[in-house]
Amino acid sequence: MKLAKLTAALVAAGLALPVCAAAPKTDAATLHKLMERMEKLEARNAELEKEVKTLKNESAEIAKGLESERISQYEPELTSRLKATEKDVLDMKKPSKIAEALDGIKVSANVATVAQRAYGFPSGTNHGGSQLNYRGDIAVELPLQSIGDVEQKIFAHVRVGQGLGLNPAFTALGYFGAAPNAVAFQASGANPDDSVLVLGEIWYQAAIPLPFGGFLPDSRETLELTFGKMDIFTFFDQNTAAGDETTQFLNSVFVHNPLLDAGGEVGVDANGFQPGFVTSYVNSSDKSQPWRLSLAVFGAGERGSNYQRSFDSPLYMAQAETQLKLFDGLTGNYRLYGWTRSDADNFDGTTSRHTGVGVSVDQRVGDGVNLFGRFGHLAKGDLPFKDVISIGADISGSYWGRANDAIGIGYAWLNSNSAYRNYGGSGDLDGDGIPDFTFIPSNAENVAEIYYRFSVSPQFQLTPDLQWITRGGGNGDADPVTVIGLRANIAY
Numbered sequence: 291m292k293l294a295k296l297t298a299a300l301v302a303a304g305l306a307l308p309v310c311a312a313a314p315k316t317d318a319a320t321l322h323k324l325m326e327r328m329e330k331l332e333a334r335n336a337e338l339e340k341e342v343k344t345l346k347n348e349s350a351e352i353a354k355g356l357e358s359e360r361i362s363q364y365e366p367e368l369t370s371r372l373k374a375t376e377k378d379v380l381d382m383k384k385p386s387k388i389a390e391a392l393d394g395i396k397v398s399a400n401v402a403t404v405a406q407r408a409y410g411f412p413s414g415t416n417h418g419g420s421q422l423n424y425r426g427d428i429a430v431e432l433p434l435q436s437i438g439d440v441e442q443k444i445f446a447h448v449r450v451g452q453g454l455g456l457n458p459a460f461t462a463l464g465y466f467g468a469a470p471n472a473v474a475f476q477a478s479g480a481n482p483d484d485s486v487l488v489l490g491e492i493w494y495q496a497a498i499p500l501p502f503g504g505f506l507p508d509s510r511e512t513l514e515l516t517f518g519k520m521d522i523f524t525f526f527d528q529n530t531a532a533g534d535e536t537t538q539f540l541n542s543v544f545v546h547n548p549l550l551d552a553g554g555e556v557g558v559d560a561n562g563f564q565p566g567f568v569t570s571y572v573n574s575s576d577k578s579q580p581w582r583l584s585l586a587v588f589g590a591g592e593r594g595s596n597y598q599r600s601f602d603s604p605l606y607m608a609q610a611e612t613q614l615k616l617f618d619g620l621t622g623n624y625r626l627y628g629w630t631r632s633d634a635d636n637f638d639g640t641t642s643r644h645t646g647v648g649v650s651v652d653q654r655v656g657d658g659v660n661l662f663g664r665f666g667h668l669a670k671g672d673l674p675f676k677d678v679i680s681i682g683a684d685i686s687g688s689y690w691g692r693a694n695d696a697i698g699i700g701y702a703w704l705n706s707n708s709a710y711r712n713y714g715g716s717g718d719l720d721g722d723g724i725p726d727f728t729f730i731p732s733n734a735e736n737v738a739e740i741y742y743r744f745s746v747s748p749q750f751q752l753t754p755d756l757q758w759i760t761r762g763g764g765n766g767d768a769d770p771v772t773v774i775g776l777r778a779n780i781a782y
Contacts, residue, residue: 394433399782401426402536404473406456406755406775415459423453425475427536429491439509440498447491447521449561451475452482456773464763466675466704466735467552469542470773472535478560490563493518514570522556522588525568526609526627531652531662531684532700536779538684540755541739543702547648548678549666555629555644555673557590557605564588564595564605581612590631603633622653636672637710644671658686662700668707674731674763677705687745694745702737706764731764741777753777 403424411418427449434442455471477486495516499509516525523533523546532544542551550556558564566588574580589595590605609627616622627648634644648666655661661683668676680702687695711731741755757773 396431397429397782399426399428400536400779402473402777402779404455404471404540404775404777406471406773408456408459408470408771408773410769410771411459411463412769416462417454417456417459421453421455421471423451423455423471423474423476425449425451425473425536440496442494442496445491445493445495445518446489448487449475449490450485450487451477452485460759460762463768464674464729464731464765465759466706466763467543467548467678467702468704468735468737468757468759468762469552470757470759470775471540472542472545473540473777475562488561489519490561491518491520491524493520510573510575512572512574514568514572516568516570517566519563520566520568521563522550522558522566522586522605522607525570525584525586526550526607526625527648527650527664528611528623528625529650529652529662529664530623531660531698532664532680532682536777536781537743537751537753538698539682539700539739539741540775540777541700541702541737541757543678543704543737544680544682544700544739547650547664547666548680548702548704549646549648549668549673549676550629553668553673553675555605555631555634555646555668556588557595557631557634559595564590565597578615579613581610584609584611591633603631605629605631616653617655620654620656623651625650630670634671637674637707638672638713642671645669646671658688660684672707672709674707674710675704675735676707679703682739692745694748696743698739698741698743700737700739703734704737705734706731711764729763729765729767733761733764733766735762735764736760749781751777751779751781753779 401424403422405420405422407420408418427447429445429447432444432446434444436442451474453474454476455474457469457471457474460468460470476482477484477488480486493516495514498513498515500511500513501509527547527550532539533546535542535545539545542548545551556564566586568584568586570582570584572580572582584607586607587601588605588607589597589599589601591599591603593599594601594603607627607629609625611623611625614622614624627650628646629648630643630645632643633641635641646666646668648664650662650664652660652662662681664678664680666678680700682698682700685697685699687693687697736759738758739755741753743751743753745751753776755773755775755777757775758770759773760768760770762768762771
């Protein structure tokens with residue numbers, strides 16, 4: 291038994307000897323593998339250190355290059371590209387800043403040229419042949435920084451022109467209001483050979499939301515305060531169908547109320563402008579039917595209109611206007627106004643208080659048809675005429691496939707004043723004691739006009755125009771006068 295146990299132990303020891311001998315060999319292989327990996331790690335670490343050093347050098351070169359605004363071909367590509375990108379961004383910011391500074395600024399400009407010829411004047415009428423004139427206008431509206439919720443702006447308008455057209459001939463013949471060329475303009479006192487630029491308008495306006503101190507987005511009422519040198523017809527007697535002589539009717543009786551314009555009730559300076567202060571209340575509670583009330587005082591007359599005198603004998607104006615939706619929701623504008631002057635000129639050379647009323651209406655009755663009408667009555671004072679009516683229509687060319695074209699048709703009636711008839715119409719228009727015409731007025735002056743506005747391009751229009759004037763100045767014996775013309779207008 292002991293022998294068997296001993297034999298078994300020896301056999302086991304013999305079998306274990308190869309295992310014990312293999313252990314050192316296994317450790318050596320593992321160590322070899324670890325050394326190989328260590329060498330690879332060291333090599334990789336050296337490569338990384340080299341790459342880091344390279345990146346540091348490049349970063350230093352980039353930082354050094356960015357310190358200079360100059361772009362060099364010897365700089366790293368990234369530096370050049372960063373500088374180029376920065377330059378592009380800055381260049382883009384410049385026009386952006388300019389655009390921001392110009393935001394809200396409105397500029398308009400137009401140049402109109404008119405050629406006309408009259409037929410039917412008495413033989414030898416001065417300035418009664420063919421006439422040519424031009425006029426240029428530039429207007430700028432500049433918004434100012436708001437004061438709280440109060441919005442502010444400044445408006446400026448300059449005008450230049452040459453030629454009075456046929457207007458002097460009609461005036462010399464004693465016609466009431468039919469100045470056939472409302473575009474005609476020549477600066478007061480200017481040599482006919484010169485085109486003189488004049489500052490026609492320069493005024494300030496503040497729009498105050500009501501109630502004062504209220505929340506602007508919720509406000510539906512506004513108080514507008516305007517003062518400066520202005521064109522009175524910017525604020526009174528407006529009309530969308532008959533109010534722009536550069537694109538619509540040429541005869542002055544269709545541009546404004548003849549009593550105010552040709553009759554001289556507004557008392558403007560020699561260039562057609564005057565100082566004034568206008569207060570307007572605007573109510574837009576019903577956005578579809580807003581309304582406005584305006585009160586104004588203007589310097590008027592020979593000296594009050596040109597800043598040689600204060601408001602000694604001013605012109606007072608008041609107007610109520612509203613916008614209505616009629617004829618299945620089509621827009622119409624309705625204006626009722628009145629005026630008074632304490633020291634206005636009468637036809638006999640005296641002065642007295644003048645008071646008058648007027649109405650101006652424009653109403654769309656179709657997508658392309660806009661009707662208009664004006665009425666004026668001089669209730670106190672004496673002018674050669676004291677009652678005026680003008681009616682007409684502006685018809686869009688959309689009906690015949692020319693949406694930017696239009697036809698205008700108008701008729702005006704200017705009734706002679708009974709006091710002027712009884713006076714006999716001395717016709718001494720220039721006050722030199724010599725009658726400029728000898729007829730005795732007894733009727734009303736009639737004016738008819740038709741034009742076709744042809745749009746060559748969105749900015750360029752050609753307008754053939756035909757006018758027919760009968761009984762000029764109330765002279766029942768006067769031959770009808772026909773005026774043909776062509777207007778070219780370029781507008782921006």
